[in-house]
Amino acid sequence: MEKSVTSRKAARKTVFFCQNCGTEYPKWSGQCGECGAWNTLVEGMAAPKARGRAAPGLVAPSSAVQRLDQVAEEDTARIPTGLSELDRVLGGGIVPGAVILIGGDPGIGKSTLLLQALAALEGRLDTLYVTGEESLTQVSLRARRLGLPRLDLPVLAETMLETILDTLVRTKPGFVVLDSIQTLYTDTLEAAPGSVSQLRECTAQLVRYAKASGCAIVLVGHVTKEGAIAGPRVLEHMVDTVLYFEHDVGSRYRIVRAVKNRFGAVNELGVFAMTDGGLREVSNPSALFLSRHEQPVPGSVITVTRQGSRPLLVEVQVLVDASQAGNPRRVALGLEGNRLAMLLAVLHRHAGIALSDQDVFANVVGGMRIQETAADLPLLLAALSSFRGRPVPHDMVVFGEVGLAGEIRPVQNGEERLVEAAKHGFKRAIVPEANRPRRTVKLDMEVFAVPRLDQALLHI
The missing domain is CATH 3.30.230.10 (Ribosomal Protein S5; domain 2)
Known part of the structure; x- marks a missing residue:
């Protein structure tokens, strides 16, 4: 009995994570020794190794060492979203297997833009919209208010990562939007949703699924009061593309800027105008x-x-x-x-x-x-x-x-x-x-x- 209690306490060991770089520490300190940031360490629960299990669909075959000149060239066909300004920011369209992180102020139009992209893609690519912050009724009301060309969009209201991954393996969509990553949690960790450990583990499993299945995934992220995406900076290193939604207070214009893109140019931007019918592309942004x-x-x-x-x-x-x-x-x-x-x-x-x-x-x-x-x-x-x-x-x-x-x-x-x-x-x-x-x-x-x-x- 004593051994089982001791092992259970060890499995629930408390650790501290740096919100800036994600480094793990056994105890709290004022400064992170890895990135040098002050007052960024937060308490979390360490992942119990005994309870960890591989997420469905994430088992990849073993790879062998190859020479670069022996690697076959593959022309990856990009899939246009139907929004030319968004395609420009992404580098020409959606790359299968890419993981995209998009952040912006509350109410700036992240969900609106992604719903419009899903409606434009439906029929050419199997899609799925996963919401963890809104009910299905709220999503439906927004879609009708925007006057989307298609309303038969697959939607799932779920926050448990394992359930979402099971759904993805079963339905096999080609493009998935998760709104937002801060609401997801995995049952392999006891930390609360939105904590550093949950963000890092959920993102890691989604990235592994995207690379193994070829499904493109968009993660919507909250931002801090400084305007940076909430959570450890390691999230931006894990994904392929990082987009920021920007705007001036009181202005109806929105700018989507790429600060990281493995498939295109960085600092690329797309310009949109917010209207009663959603976001509209600006054909002549110089004006x-x-x-x-x-x-x-x-x-x-x-x-x-x-x-x-x-x-x-x-x-x-x-x-x-x-x-x-x-x-x-x-x-x-x-x-x-x-x-x-x-x-x-x-x-x-x-x-x-x-x-x-x-x-x-x-x-x-x-x-x-x-x-x-x-x-x-x-x-x-x-x-x-x-x-x-x-x-x-x-x-x-x-x-x-x-x-x-x-x-x-x-x-x-x-x-x-x-x-x-x-x-x-x-x-x-x-x-x-x-x-x-x-x-x-x-x-x-x-x-x-x-x-x-x-x-x-x-x-x-």
Whole structure:
């Protein structure tokens, strides 16, 4: 009797998991020794080894060591979802066996988008929608409100992982949506649903099933108040693709961004508009990020940024005003604040324009975030335009990286950016010297290729 009680206590051993990286510790500490994060360790129950069992359909044949040149090439056919913007983010469509994790704020439209994708796929691919947060009645009401083209979608309300896997093995769908991963639990663990141990184990078993069966699985994840997907970061390493749903408060536009994709480009984005009938694709996203002033205004410069494989025209606005305090403010929205301060120092050093007594506020119209250096030159030209009160020509587009020595460095895919600007009617462009278009590229616009910052200022 004593031995059975001792073994049962050992099976229910308490451990601590890091919510950031998933590392397991026998006792609590203030800092994770693996990732260095503070106050991220939470209590959980260790998985009892004696109770563990292989999930159905997860037994894979043993593999042998092979040489790379002996591995046969396979052209995996992607399955289009019927939503071109979602296909763009995924890298061209759904890859069989892929596991996709999508996160976003509550009510942003994750379930709406996935229901629309399921309705578009039904008839071409067997699908299944598994809900752990809503009842079947709630899902049905949403589908009818959206006016989906098909309402005969297979739906399952379940939170126990073993039951879900048994259903998948029996019905063999090709595309499954699990909404959400935080509500699932496995009976091999005694921890509560949503805990670190449950998240990690449920995701691991779903990934194994997807790879063994070729079924594509989408996991809907909650986000923290910082906007990151809740749970250990190890979840993002386990899946093939990580998508984030983004939007500005009060805006009807939604952006789906890929931050990880084993089958496509990262930082690829798709743009949708939320309407009464669900999410609608935006065919010309560049129009969202341009103010289209009737007359040229000081402090506004159009640039061409690149998000994944898509060039987008965005408007960079800068307001320069006399500071009323001893310490002038430097505020950047959609841009890196430290880079703004550095570029203003370059403007002073190599162009002789001092803004040390001025407040500088920079913003990217439409809530777009620019993480590349191609916005350096338009940012400085917009600051100078606002400071002098002289507008930049409304038919001019600018891009280029500014170095600390005052040189204008090239950016990637310069010719594609110019072609995109020409499509939208821009007639003039200021670009780095190394991005001067080749003679084979025919553009209906005047291009000024400049090697240094002081020369770029001469053209405005």
